[in-house]
Amino acid sequence: MGFEAAQPKLDMVLRRLEQSDALEALQDFITELRDAFGVNHLVYHWVNGNGDQYGCGTYDPAWVQRYLDQGYLRIDPVVLGCFQRFHPVDWKQLDWSSKAARAFQKEAIAYGVGNQGYSIPIRGPNGQFALFTVSHSCDDEAWAEFCVSSRRDLILVAHFFNQKALEFEPGRLPEQGHALSPREVDAMTLLAVGYSRAQAAKALEISEHTLRVYIESARFKLGALNTTHAVARALSRGLIVV
Amino acid sequence: MGFEAAQPKLDMVLRRLEQSDALEALQDFITELRDAFGVNHLVYHWVNGNGDQYGCGTYDPAWVQRYLDQGYLRIDPVVLGCFQRFHPVDWKQLDWSSKAARAFQKEAIAYGVGNQGYSIPIRGPNGQFALFTVSHSCDDEAWAEFCVSSRRDLILVAHFFNQKALEFEPGRLPEQGHALSPREVDAMTLLAVGYSRAQAAKALEISEHTLRVYIESARFKLGALNTTHAVARALSRGLIVV
DNA sequence: TTCCGCCTCGCTGTTTTGGGGGAGTTGAAA
DNA sequence: TTTCAACTCCCCCAAAACAGCGAGGCGGAA
Missing domain, CATH: 3.30.450.80 (Transcription factor LuxR-like, autoinducer-binding domain)
Structure with a gap:
């Protein structure tokens, strides 16, 4: 064949x-x-x-x-x-x-x-x-x-x-070990399309504090210094798509 | 050949x-x-x-x-x-x-x-x-x-x-619109790699307020709701490379 | 079963951003 | 020549994000 x-x-x-x-x-x-x-x-x-x-x-x-x-x-x-x-x-x-x-x-x-x-x-x-x-x-x-x-x-x-x-x-290809959890992806994605934390929390129907935990967790996993950095890295690595 | x-x-x-x-x-x-x-x-x-x-x-x-x-x-x-x-x-x-x-x-x-x-x-x-x-x-x-x-x-x-x-x-759809000015690219790039406004301003050797003008200008051009959104859009559209 | 990651929520602060006013210089295009 | 976009600087204040402390439930892997 x-x-x-x-x-x-x-x-x-x-x-x-x-x-x-x-x-x-x-x-x-x-x-x-x-x-x-x-x-x-x-x-x-x-x-x-x-x-x-x-x-x-x-x-x-x-x-x-x-x-x-x-x-x-x-x-x-x-x-x-x-x-x-x-x-x-x-x-x-x-x-x-x-x-x-x-x-x-x-x-x-x-x-x-x-x-x-x-x-x-x-x-x-x-x-x-x-x-x-x-x-x-x-x-x-x-x-x-x-x-x-x-x-x-x-x-x-x-x-x-x-x-x-x-x-x-x-x-x-080192740090693909810890990918983002589903909720972390949700959080990063919403932030990447311009939602504030409050809006994103509302959209996900969770408390703003919970959302914050995801953001911080994602920031840690991505080795990012702040939210903008984390979103940029998530985008660059193809972990989220906007 | x-x-x-x-x-x-x-x-x-x-x-x-x-x-x-x-x-x-x-x-x-x-x-x-x-x-x-x-x-x-x-x-x-x-x-x-x-x-x-x-x-x-x-x-x-x-x-x-x-x-x-x-x-x-x-x-x-x-x-x-x-x-x-x-x-x-x-x-x-x-x-x-x-x-x-x-x-x-x-x-x-x-x-x-x-x-x-x-x-x-x-x-x-x-x-x-x-x-x-x-x-x-x-x-x-x-x-x-x-x-x-x-x-x-x-x-x-x-x-x-x-x-x-x-x-x-x-x-x-490509929908390019207006590209960013060199300084706006600088600003977006530094923010995308984790710099705060103060740090980025120092790195570019301009006042923090001037940097802010660039960020706002870029945000406007990109139709972004906040800085994170602007950086995400700049990345998605390939206007900056990180 | 025990552990660990994930998901969920609360509190109190400090720091950073965002939005609103301004004003002046260049240099290039119209 | 005028106009306009880009670049540079200053003020103030409210809103948002960040940072740190805590808590508990649930499900899968060791």
Whole structure:
């Protein structure tokens, strides 16, 4: 049963990727994959709710350092755009209208990042979020053609690459041990949609004090400093949805 | 540049899937895909935070109804397990230890669900979560072989299927409106990581009152009722990254 | 059975936010 | 040039959230 086996070359690379057992090997793989795809850059970039980042790819290290130093994560239209989307996205579809975004793009290109790009958002439990990006310098037409023809391969590669990266990062999924109780989820959810404590308590038909206990309990479990922080963490980790 | 084209049969089905323009067509596709994979059942199941569900697949409608009526969503080990994982999972790897889980499994099999299963979790922005499941009745060895050989195809199919399903989902409106100013982003970001107004003001080296102006301004732009709500909305809309 | 997590409720304070007034500077767009 | 959005600062006061103390019942796991 099933379809025929995947095409040999991709298949081979994926198989080797799956069998690799060291984080360092990923850097080699990503270089190899870049050459296989015939593009300038291939980058895997991983973020979690605590602001931890891990990246590996073929960008100029000076650019990576610059990116981290300047906190470009928070203004990068690729990250911001992909964070709101489900499917892979061509950089041209993103919002580059702000001044900061254009300055960022100009600087990126000066550091050797391609003028074209295609990024695949990948999500895991607890708000894990990663980007798998391919970037190149060419005209729009050639790029569009590349995106269409390589999309499926890129999706698969992104998927397996992320899976491998997560394997090597055991400390990345620590505190899912204590999830929130149903009532705590209720409380966080109502607060996240703007209810005051009194309103939330009324909506849940419990005393305000009881509600407070849930909030404090959730805050403790989430390691949060206050209610706003707790709600933000619950959202980031996908424990509640608004 | 790039790898060779995907294998013809899967390629053809995916292409037709992408071109389909009606939600109803998905039901036909899933039946076709089930036959192509040569398994008993193929199911796509979509959930969002409001408890809305959409599913399509080849399960007995009586089982689907039973599942919904009984609220099995909350005890189904497949859903619970996949919600905590990133990669596709063989049902055997899940936790069936609780009494409720075993009763659930027994009932599912009685309704014609296979004794074997393989489920792929798919995530989108705003906590969107979907499951793409293939189920069959056979022994462990045959199933393991199928999973290995079909995994990549299943991942691709799951991805494109979910993309198509989201296309038909009306409740996903971008509604961007006005973005936040840089200072407002700063303010929201610091609040989201647990700073009090006083701390955030100090961190930004502005007076607490100025910070308050930003918070109120952001609250207004986001249509939020209070600070927590504003931070939650900024996070949900991807205006800030924490 | 014993324990532990969850759910429920009460009290008294202190600290933080929210809402209402203001006023002045830039820099960019119209 | 004017206008407008963004940024910066100040006052006061009521409302809300936070912090700490306590209590008991209920159901599942060890």
